[in-house]
Amino acid sequence: MSKKINTVHKNNSYFDFISELDKQFTNTHELSFDKILKQSVKIAPILLNAKICNLRLIDSHKRILTTRVSKGLSKDYTKKTIVAIGDGIAGKVAAIKKPIVIKDTATRRDIKFKKDIKKEKIRSLICVPILLKKETMGTLTVYGRKVGKFKKSDSTILMNFANHIAILIDNVRVHKKIFNSYMNTIKSLVSAVEARDAYTRGHSEKVTDYALAIAGVLGLSKEDRIMLTYCGRLHDIGKIAISDLILNKPGRLTETERAEIEIHPAKAVEILSNLKFLESGIPAIKHHHERYDGGGYPDGLRGEEIPLLARIIGCTDAFDAMTSDRAYRSRMSAEKAIEELKINRGKQFDPDVLDAFLGTLKDVSLA
Numbered sequence: 001m002s003k004k005i006n007t008v009h010k011n012n013s014y015f016d017f018i019s020e021l022d023k024q025f026t027n028t029h030e031l032s033f034d035k036i037l038k039q040s041v042k043i044a045p046i047l048l049n050a051k052i053c054n055l056r057l058i059d060s061h062k063r064i065l066t067t068r069v070s071k072g073l074s075k076d077y078t079k080k081t082i083v084a085i086g087d088g089i090a091g092k093v094a095a096i097k098k099p100i101v102i103k104d105t106a107t108r109r110d111i112k113f114k115k116d117i118k119k120e121k122i123r124s125l126i127c128v129p130i131l132l133k134k135e136t137m138g139t140l141t142v143y144g145r146k147v148g149k150f151k152k153s154d155s156t157i158l159m160n161f162a163n164h165i166a167i168l169i170d171n172v173r174v175h176k177k178i179f180n181s182y183m184n185t186i187k188s189l190v191s192a193v194e195a196r197d198a199y200t201r202g203h204s205e206k207v208t209d210y211a212l213a214i215a216g217v218l219g220l221s222k223e224d225r226i227m228l229t230y231c232g233r234l235h236d237i238g239k240i241a242i243s244d245l246i247l248n249k250p251g252r253l254t255e256t257e258r259a260e261i262e263i264h265p266a267k268a269v270e271i272l273s274n275l276k277f278l279e280s281g282i283p284a285i286k287h288h289h290e291r292y293d294g295g296g297y298p299d300g301l302r303g304e305e306i307p308l309l310a311r312i313i314g315c316t317d318a319f320d321a322m323t324s325d326r327a328y329r330s331r332m333s334a335e336k337a338i339e340e341l342k343i344n345r346g347k348q349f350d351p352d353v354l355d356a357f358l359g360t361l362k363d364v365s366l367a
């Protein structure tokens with residue numbers, strides 16, 4: 001026992017895994033279903049001082065168990081060893097919802113893939129169900145190369161671990177549901193804003209598409225690109241608090257009206273500040289009207305003080321605004337808008353962001 005515990009402590013993997021996953025609980029971008037599964041087959045064998053592991057999930061329509069992730073097994077084995085519920089060891093474990101410990105795989109009759117097990121040089125195994133609200137969602141199997149490697153007490157360790165996996169998976173599912181309902185709420189808010197002004201319909205989507213093209217050229221991380229998607233869609237959400245009369249005014253805005261429009265980034269922050277998953281994107285929304293030379297709003301930030309995602313959105317927002325009709329003016333041609341962007345290189349726009357954007361525009365039909 002002490003050897004096992006020492007192994008776990010030495011590697012610290014189990015505790016690292018649990019605390020890392022628990023930390024990421026609220027962040028659905030990082031805590032994914034696949035990540036939990038992959039980490040599980042890494043950690044489970046360490047707990048039992050073994051090296052081989054297999055995690056199967058139930059396909060409830062077909063009533064079969066298929067391997068989703070494994071460690072130390074050949075692809076051939078994991079592809080081949082699909083079992084029906086009630087069939088073979090994993091199938092039995094799934095059906096009875098209790099662990100099974102096999103001391104010697106050569107002498108057990110109910111082992112379904114004996115030849116394949118022999119090929120993998122497996123001599124013992126322990127298989128536990130992954131139970132969620134008393135229903136089997138899968139099985140976790142750890143294999144040994146020696147006869148009699150696992151004891152009954154090992155099944156308690158592995159069962160506890162499988163229970164933790166089930167809770168994490170369930171939480172990810174719940175978070176995904178909450179997240180999707182947030183996104184639907186947000187989408188309907190964006191539509192509500194854009195529906196008030198026929199001229200800006202589809203604006204957020206276009207701003208986002210251009211922004212993602214820039215992100216590709218600049219080599220932004222996946223996390224940044226995901227955040228850019230949200231921020232691009234939401235950057236003008238604060239306009240929901242601005243009067244229709246000002247938003248749709250055909251003529252020039254007065255000082256007071258301009259000041260009212262300029263509170264829309266702050267309003268967006270108010271609306272979105274409770275959304276945990278948007279936390280790192282809030283500064284991008286708040287500062288999308290800053291200028292590279294410091295002449296923008298709300299804070300007059302300059303250069304790299306302005307968050308990168310804000311500099312990107314600022315650039316694509318200006319381009320889409322210039323190339324779209326507005327209540328007070330007709331749209332500019334793409335060529336003319338590009339000239340405007342170039343004139344403002346290093347003034348309104350970050351030169352690197354702008355160069356990346358101009359590069360992407362070459363490949364896009366602007367008609």
Ligand SMILES: [Fe+2]
Pocket residue numbers: 235236264288289
């Ligand atoms: Fe804006």
